[in-house]
Amino acid sequence: xxxxxxxxxxxxxxxxxxxxxxxxxxMREHMAERxxxxxxxxxxxxxxxxxxxxxxxxxxxxxxxxLRGQEYRNRLDGPTDWTRRVMAGLRxxxxxxxxxxxxxGSGLGAAVLTLxxxxxxxxxxxxxxxxxEAAARERVAGAHLCATDRAASGAESTEARLREAAxxxxxxxxxxxxxxxxxxxxxxxxxxRAAGVAGPVLRATYRVEFMLGKEDVAG
Numbered sequence: 001x002x003x004x005x006x007x008x009x010x011x012x013x014x015x016x017x018x019x020x021x022x023x024x025x026x027m028r029e030h031m032a033e034r035x036x037x038x039x040x041x042x043x044x045x046x047x048x049x050x051x052x053x054x055x056x057x058x059x060x061x062x063x064x065x066x067l068r069g070q071e072y073r074n075r076l077d078g079p080t081d082w083t084r085r086v087m088a089g090l091r092x093x094x095x096x097x098x099x100x101x102x103x104x105g106s107g108l109g110a111a112v113l114t115l116x117x118x119x120x121x122x123x124x125x126x127x128x129x130x131x132x133e134a135a136a137r138e139r140v141a142g143a144h145l146c147a148t149d150r151a152a153s154g155a156e157s158t159e160a161r162l163r164e165a166a167x168x169x170x171x172x173x174x175x176x177x178x179x180x181x182x183x184x185x186x187x188x189x190x191x192x193r194a195a196g197v198a199g200p201v202l203r204a205t206y207r208v209e210f211m212l213g214k215e216d217v218a219g
Contacts, residue, residue, distance in 0.1 A: 002106050003144050004041045004060035006067045008034075009172060011094045011114070011204075013053040018089040022055070023210075025086045031212045033075060034059050039066030044211045046112055049180050051204025053092050056114055058174070064099040068152050096169050097153045098146035102128040104135035105142025109176030109208070113183040115192070116169035116202040123196030127173070130187060130195055134175050139182035143175045169202070180205050 014022045031043040039062045046056040061067055079087070094116070101124065119127065124145070131143040153168045177183050183205055192201055 002108060002142055003100055003103055003174070004062055005100055006061040006064035007098055007100060007146060008059040008061070008067055009096050009098065009114070009146065009169075009174075010055075010057040010059075011053050011092075011116075012055050012057075013091040014055070015089045015091055019054075022086060022089065025082055026057070027210055027212075029080065029082055030086075031057075031210070032217045033080075035212050035214055036217045037066075037071050037075065039063070039069070039071075040214065042211065042213045044108075044112075044208050046206025046208045049111070049205045049207050051202075053094075053204070056112065056204070056206045058112070064097065064149060064152075067097045068149070094167060094169060095153060096146070096148040096172060098148045098172065100144050101147050102131055102145040103142065104132050104144075105140065105176075107141035107176075108211075109141040109178055111177050111180045111183060112206045112208060113173075113175040113177075113186060114202075114204055114206065115173040115187055117172070117192070117197045118170045118199045119195075119197045126195035127171075127192075127197075130191055131173070131175075134186050137177075137182065137186065139178040140186070141176045141178070144173065146172050146174065148172070180207065 026045060034040055035043050041060045044058045048054050127145050131145055134140060134143040148170055150168055175186050
């Protein structure tokens with residue numbers, strides 16, 4: 001499984017005209033700051049090709065315990081001045097700290113399908129079967145099922161007020177491929193409902209536009 005054992009997934013929009021300011025902060029400060037934390041592996045940001053919100057960011061860590069740790073909490077509770085300014089321009093933020101409980105595939109893709117939903121705990125095996133099928137498709141690099149730690153995701157921080165608007169997803173799936181066309185028809189609604197998914201599924205496809213690894217910030 002190429003994705004780390006724990007991930008922080010963030011979906012967000014920005015206020016009109018704020019896109020370039022957001023990208024500059026994200027690339028020049030925020031992503032590097034996060035990846036430098038011990039136990040973090042990589043950061044990726046995507047721009048929506050289909051669905052919403054406009055941006056999706058994935059921070060990968062060795063485990064969920066890294067995301068529950070004090071080093072990460074210190075970053076959340078000690079934002080820079082640049083971070084404070086940019087936070088005022090974000091809209092509709094949804095953020096989940098999660099354990100990657102199932103994963104198939106061994107590579108990274110240029111396009112990522114995200115699905116956020118609620119499901120019974122017993123749905124794990126059926127969802128894993130869908131992931132395995134998805135990962136076997138042509139041009140699909142990997143498929144991952146993530147279970148959110150709601151307590152950790154909802155911990156008080158400077159970002160708490162932003163998360164109230166969009167909430168915290170209970171479960172989410174990430175499927176990545178070489179291109180968006182390869183993700184068409186993956187994880188169809190009927191199959192998800194048959195697997196035990198309840199309620200609405202928030203589905204969006206993103207083009208990966210920037211990636212930063214530990215080796216890019218070391219030293």
